[in-house]
Amino acid sequence: MKSVSLHDVRKSYGGVDAVKGISFEVAKGEFMGILGPSGCGKSSTLRMIAGLEDITSGELRFDGVVVNELSPKDRGIGMGFENYALYQPLTVRENIAFPLEARGMPRAEMAPRVQKMAKLMEVEDVLDRKPYELSGGQQQRVSLARALVRDPSVLLLDEPLSHMDRHARVRLRARIRHIHDAIGATSIYVTHDQEEAVALCDRVAVMNFGDLQQIGSVEELWHRPRNRFVAGFLGQPAMNFIPSVTVDRHRLRFEVEGQPTIEVRQALPEPGRRVTFGIRPEHVRIGGEDASIPGRVVLVEMEGDVDVITIDVGGIELKTRTGTHWAMASGDQVRLAFPVESRHVFDGEDDAAPALA
Amino acid sequence: MDKLQLQGITKHYGRTLAVDDVSFACTRGEFFSILGASGAGKSTLLKSVAGIVQPDRGRVLIDGHDVTKRPIQDRNVAMAFENYSLYPQMKVYENIAFPLRAPTRPRRLSPTEERAKVTHVATILGIEPYLDRLPGQLSGGQRQRVSLARAMVREPNVFLLDEPLAHLDAKLKFQTRTRLKQLAVEIGATTLYVTHDFREALSLSDRILILRQGRIEQIGTPKEIYHAPATDFVAALVGDPPMNLIDGRVARAGDRLRFEVEDAPVPIVIDLPENAAIDRIGGEGTVRLGCRPGDLRIAPDDRGAIRLPIYAIEHSAEASLLSFSLGHDRIIQAQVPGRIDARAGEPVPIGFAADRLFLFRKSFELGEV
Structure with missing residues (x-):
């Protein structure tokens, strides 16, 4: 896992700034949230970090090294999406092993890593099943196992809980936090749900209109909001x-x-x-x-x-x-x-x- | 007299049983919600009252009159849907005023009276600035409120509202919810309200019906539903964070009743109060124990406290949420006020408040997370 830093990173589409030159650093092992209403630029920011979008200007660094020009594959990103996109014809074991296999890792080396990840995610006893035989929560965990199996630089999570039912969602949230702590991951979590961001993250970056409004611990954001937008965005009912x-x-x-x-x-x-x-x-x-x-x-x-x-x-x-x-x-x-x-x-x-x- | 009665409503779609022998009654002015997951049959019930769906069996009575066979327009009910079905070529004002101009109305309103009514409802719902716009120029949330205003402007016998807040973002949902409640109280309308959101049901309703696969699971006031859930299903549906549900066995040990969790990482034995209603759930044996996260205590001096390592810790501004793993696929949670000074992995003593425990017969498998 690595640290991630953005230096005046900007994204524009046809002259319109979706992300207006933002800067922040996510320390190694930190759990960072990016929070804001739809259209605030949070997903564009995540996609630039992942390499799925070009960076219009500014620098993105992993452990201090500029990675702007690296392809998504070479950045070593682990992605956890809302739809877990597992390969349906493959077993759970094959799904988890897939990123290793794609890199041509020998089988003998692969097996213990898959096993270790399956144990952490508590899916050891369903390794030989197909994704459709699993519950939504199990599929989500398999997807996380696959994202983490090759020891990525950073774990990016894009609204991974939004389709889960309530009872499962709060518990899966705890699992994500547990996994983050257990492997010492650097995690960046994008959500529009202030309750989720507040619960999970060490620090939260609040965005609106493509701009960073405030970045800080939950306590800072709660007790010392920098402007009226941040004050009103956190909390239900609002300030x-x-x-x-x-x-x-x-x-x-x-x-x-x-x-x-x-x-x-x-x-x-x-x-x-x-x-x-x-x-x-x-x-x-x-x-x-x-x-x-x-x-x-x-x-x-x-x-x-x-x-x-x-x-x-x-x-x-x-x-x-x-x-x-x-x-x-x-x-x-x-x-x-x-x-x-x-x-x-x-x-x-x-x-x-x-x-x- | 009851304003609205449903008697033995049953409806199939093809071979699928959507609603199974549902009966209830709403008093005049009551705000009555139907709470359930999608596919539970909520909308079918609402549509049978509206006259859009003809039940296979059963009767709908309004003011004591059987309206089961009456067409929609003769029932004087107003309905607002999740999808707003506005007239796109008419301005917002015209859309809202439309029901007031229906030929079936007993008396035509003067333009001043009409404007006063439309403006009043629009102001309460916060759409007054948009009265001169076309629906196409509004956001989804604004259109939804126009649809709601159109239903509420005519002061009908019964309001039928089907997830009217579904498309609003969290902030607007909260505001509109409050206004909707104010409006219903002000008009004194009898309201039948369908939702899958337990907060909406608790905050808006005089009584709530919990519907599960077409059948009534429980009917009660918000306080009854929250503090005395009849089943594990109701318990899981209502409350945030959701209630902990733990499967185990109840056994007598001397003069005490004890609940034991099987294959937990550490022995988990909880003393139950003498008056624990175990007869209601079929006596000793396998049961499901319920406990709200806010009722678990982190209490070092608690007798019978269980020590478990913290699986994960989450902080909100005013509370901390601690999770504990009870073995495979089972996570229980404790919510404590303030910011607890503890770290993940650290073992802490957990106390169960005996007077805040629920015992249920297990009625569904807990989804693995």
Whole structure:
């Protein structure tokens, strides 16, 4: 396994930039996610790393060596796709051995490697079966075994779980993480599913409109999003945003009925500036001593062990995500507290608005 | 009186039995969901109420009147489909207003009344800015909301909604779900809602029917379905992360009931509470134990805690998810709040909360992952 680094890598199709000169490094043994909505450039980025797309400009390096001109085969990539594309006429054993056979490895050398991979993926007892005799999860594991059997430079995973049923998906996710740790892989995982990226990856690169929005650990992205887009993209339900105006250096006024003001730790720009206040549903507290923002319960939605409560605050709706111990009903008057360490402020009103520190 | 009743609905397609003797009733104003996998027969039930599918046996009653043989237009039901079937040559406004202009309406609305109704529904569903556009100029998600608005504008007897949020991305799905619920409450409509998404069913419904291969598996409120699943099938379908299901044997040891997992890497023995309803599942012997990931504890001082190495560890912003391998193809998971300070491979003690365990009779094979 190797480290992977992108240096101002750009991809354009007919003059339009699908990927706008992005740079980041994935350390050897790291599990990196590339996350974003459809059309954000994440798949183009992955395909450039794999060598399936030409790089318009910039450099791609494996262990510091530029590989722009290397063919996919020579880059030594292991790919795990959403559709596992196993060879149906071949047995599981032959499928796993295929990449070794293609390189002309002698049989004696091949067998122990296939065996080792099959053991790791827990498919030893189905080695002589055909793919169609396996469950979806087993096929997926065979596909991973095939991707990893020749000790690739990097493991690339493109939405490998999106077609699995829920019960299997969460468990297979754990398997992928286990395998990554067990072989010390360098893994790059592309997904539009923020929950999946957050769960699996050491660090996540968030993309939008072909540009890197932020790269960081889940904690960084969650607690210190760089702009409004990143803040809103991670989390379900999404962060609550309240249009606001700055009052002085550490106070702003919500542009809602009643115009409550609130203090923030962030250093605010000049008074009278339009900003966005942000608070995650997980951090909105109902009641308690310091609860001062008045609101009215609009809707309580049960989601299992948590309730999502929609609360009208002066004409805009906020969501909270809480345990189910609250006996709340539509129409209830409540007071809300926003813990000071969980208050976010963005300098502006659109997705690009940067977070204030 | 019940607003909507289905009595013994049975439907075959060729030799395939799609719906098998399904009966239920919805009260006036109730939001009633049918939850199941694709192919379970959900849409067939909905279409029998709409009059699009004629059941082989059974009756559909609306307000106590048998409408089984009545044509679609005489039932005063409104339906929104997963595929939106809008009129492409009409503007969004005209599409939504269309049902209000139907000749079967008792009274023609004035243009002002019509505009007020259309605008109201469109505003709630967030498509008010697009009223002057053609459907072809909208995204899939926007079209789906137009289709929903068209169904909801006419205040019919019964709303029939077939996966109306299916094409929306995660964020929009969440928003639209809330608005849909608000709209249904506001209108006081009786709604029959088909979905495969347990979150939608839990959050929207007064009651949920779980359909499995054309048959009723359970009917209950969201709380009943979540906290007292009747079968392992319901347990696996509802909840996130999905409930752990572990096959093993229940045996008496002195005055205690114990659950033992066979061929696990370490002996796994769980003390069951005295009141464990093992009679309901056919007494001692092979059973399936259910436990939600959030109900497993990582607790060093727990009596009877099992020590297992962490198979994989995943962190979300507010919780950690630990996976453990119970031998071949069996992974169980524990969700703990906050960020746990542990590493993959490290053995940790796992405690099972006795009062949060479920016992089921095994009704399906767990898919190998």
